[in-house]
Amino acid sequence: MKALAHQLSFEQRIFWRSREAAVFIFIFPLLLYTLLATVYSGEIDDRPSADVLLAGLFGYGAANTAFGGLAIILVGRREYGILKRLRATPLTPRTYLAAVLLSILLVFALQSVALLVLGSLGFGASAPANALGFAGSVVLGAACFAGLGVGAASLIRSAEGVSAVVNVVLLPMAFLSGSFGSTPEDYPAFLEAIADVLPLTYFLQIVNGVYLDGDSLFAHPRALAVVAAWGLAGLVVAWRRFTWVPRER
Amino acid sequence: MPTAIAVRDLRKSYDGIEALRGISFDVQEGEVFGLLGPNGAGKTTTVEILEGYRRRDSGDVAVLGHDPSDAPRDLRERMGVVLQHSENLSLLTVHEVLRMFGGYYESPRDVDEVVALVGLADKRDARVRTLSGGQKRRLDLGTALVGDPDLVFLDEPTTGFDPAARRSAWEMIRSLRALGKTVLLTTHYLDEAQQLADRVAVIRAGQIIALGTPADLIGETRRAEIRFRRDGELVTIETDEPTRVLAGLTAEALSAGRELEQLEIRRPSLEDVYLELVEEPEDA
Ligand SMILES: Nc1ncnc2c1ncn2[C@@H]1O[C@H](COP(=O)(O)OP(=O)(O)O)[C@@H](O)[C@H]1O
Numbered sequence: 001m002k003a004l005a006h007q008l009s010f011e012q013r014i015f016w017r018s019r020e021a022a023v024f025i026f027i028f029p030l031l032l033y034t035l036l037a038t039v040y041s042g043e044i045d046d047r048p049s050a051d052v053l054l055a056g057l058f059g060y061g062a063a064n065t066a067f068g069g070l071a072i073i074l075v076g077r078r079e080y081g082i083l084k085r086l087r088a089t090p091l092t093p094r095t096y097l098a099a100v101l102l103s104i105l106l107v108f109a110l111q112s113v114a115l116l117v118l119g120s121l122g123f124g125a126s127a128p129a130n131a132l133g134f135a136g137s138v139v140l141g142a143a144c145f146a147g148l149g150v151g152a153a154s155l156i157r158s159a160e161g162v163s164a165v166v167n168v169v170l171l172p173m174a175f176l177s178g179s180f181g182s183t184p185e186d187y188p189a190f191l192e193a194i195a196d197v198l199p200l201t202y203f204l205q206i207v208n209g210v211y212l213d214g215d216s217l218f219a220h221p222r223a224l225a226v227v228a229a230w231g232l233a234g235l236v237v238a239w240r241r242f243t244w245v246p247r248e249r
Numbered sequence: 250m251p252t253a254i255a256v257r258d259l260r261k262s263y264d265g266i267e268a269l270r271g272i273s274f275d276v277q278e279g280e281v282f283g284l285l286g287p288n289g290a291g292k293t294t295t296v297e298i299l300e301g302y303r304r305r306d307s308g309d310v311a312v313l314g315h316d317p318s319d320a321p322r323d324l325r326e327r328m329g330v331v332l333q334h335s336e337n338l339s340l341l342t343v344h345e346v347l348r349m350f351g352g353y354y355e356s357p358r359d360v361d362e363v364v365a366l367v368g369l370a371d372k373r374d375a376r377v378r379t380l381s382g383g384q385k386r387r388l389d390l391g392t393a394l395v396g397d398p399d400l401v402f403l404d405e406p407t408t409g410f411d412p413a414a415r416r417s418a419w420e421m422i423r424s425l426r427a428l429g430k431t432v433l434l435t436t437h438y439l440d441e442a443q444q445l446a447d448r449v450a451v452i453r454a455g456q457i458i459a460l461g462t463p464a465d466l467i468g469e470t471r472r473a474e475i476r477f478r479r480d481g482e483l484v485t486i487e488t489d490e491p492t493r494v495l496a497g498l499t500a501e502a503l504s505a506g507r508e509l510e511q512l513e514i515r516r517p518s519l520e521d522v523y524l525e526l527v528e529e530p531e532d533a
């Protein structure tokens with residue numbers, strides 16, 4: 001416990017000290033929300049666009065923070081030999097990974113609060129209809145996308161390329177799954193087919209449920225199953241492929 | 250003295266290519282042991298097997314009484330590591346990096362003491378990313394020492410240093426011996442091994458080809474070189490029997506009434522021995 005708190009405090013220090021992380025991971029979804037909510041002021045699918053976009057950007061934030069942020073952190077640290085060096089200390093891999101994951105969860109939780117405050121004060125967005133369910137979706141989203149993030153970190157072997165790879169995956173996924181205010185039902189069939197398998201599509205169903213409709217976190221079992229399956233798939237990849245040492249030069 | 254590291258017939262291949270072909274050596278507690286050899290000799294492979302990073306194919310290895318491939322916590326608690334290539338978290342300060350590492354150990358050393366020990370007192374609150382290469386390397390040494398280890402692995406700790414930085418790093422490594430630490434040091438600089446190591450193993454192409462104190466290694470070749478000038482021409486004679494050869498030469502010169510001009514008898518330096526060892530054809 002003490003070891004976990006020790007590492008978590010350094011993870012937080014490193015995160016907030018990094019301008020890239022603070023801007024691209026923490027600020028970017030808030031910025032996008034501000035832009036989109038300003039542009040789309042009316043309604044989307046018969047709901048206030050400020051609400052729909054808030055749910056959408058919350059989903060995008062989960063993917064951006066937990067998937068993108070984690071992949072970037074882990075690949076960088078591995079390729080620069082930092083993970084390798086840590087392995088020779090008494091710090092256990094379990095404690096280390098737990099601290100890194102908790103740190104990302106904390107960042108995403110803060111981001112979610114910031115998004116709610118921004119939405120409510122700036123654009124009159126509603127408070128979550130099911131506050132507890134919404135809090136649960138913070139953890140669910142962070143867990144699913146962190147699983148995918150660790151999986152991606154196991155496959156991406158270039159510290160220079162990781163940011164680009166992550167965004168090539170993230171932005172189209174967010175767009176297709178409706179994070180930015182469009183809805184997959186209006187897409188051409190093949191895009192809809194892609195949207196139909198993306199984890200963010202299903203995560204957004206759950207978020208829309210808890211945030212807009214006051215559903216329970218478990219009201220959409222199929223969506224929950226898909227989200228969990230993606231997270232687990234990421235973990236399986238990590239289990240088989242994750243290494244602590246840099247690629248041989 | 251008890252043994253800190255015991256290595257017996259250690260072998261390791263990469264994709265069928267033998268990097269270690271059965272090496273054996275012991276490192277005693279409190280000793281600075283040098284693994285000296287050219288690039289590709291197998292130094293890093295050896296050290297990283299001892300640190301628990303790589304698996305050996307065969308042979309016996311004991312580090313502080315443990316098999317490092319089990320990655321036992323007691324071993325990680327008691328060893329400090331400087332890798333050949335690694336970086337530190339560039340956004341933390343020197344003091345923070347050492348505090349972070351110190352937090353992993355049961356009884357760490359005082360962080361400011363370590364900062365001073367590795368000569369970074371004036372960089373205590375500087376971010377890692379602003380340090381020079383040599384300063385980063387000294388921070389690496391600091392992270393290896395902050396847990397107050399009994400055993401320290403240094404894989405080419407001064408490669409790329411300028412002469413002044415190398416000398417100050419040598420001072421630091423000497424101070425480890427004074428603290429009673431056991432040190433396993435790899436280097437491809439002969440003078441570094443000679444300056445720092447109590448004993449040296451010369452490794453080439455995965456085999457130890459000589460082992461002993463620097464003085465032993467020189468003593469191992471009894472060869473001497475006799476040089477003089479005859480009619481202005483330099484004559485060089487290498488011999489294992491300098492006394493007999495020299496007696497013949499002087500007798501000849503005396504009877505001819507000549508001087509052996511610029512007569513010189515030279516014992517090989519460790520450098521000569523080292524170059525001879527590593528340059529010998531492999532199957533000789
Ligand atoms: N991970 C690896 N995969 C394949 N070959 C390797 C690997 N590590 C080292 N080698 C090879 O093994 C030999 C010994 O390398 P190394 O132990 O790094 O030597 P040194 O540290 O003395 O320079 C070299 O021929 C090197 O190319």
Ligand SMILES: [Mg+2]
Nearest residue numbers: 292293294333
């Ligand atoms: Mg090496």
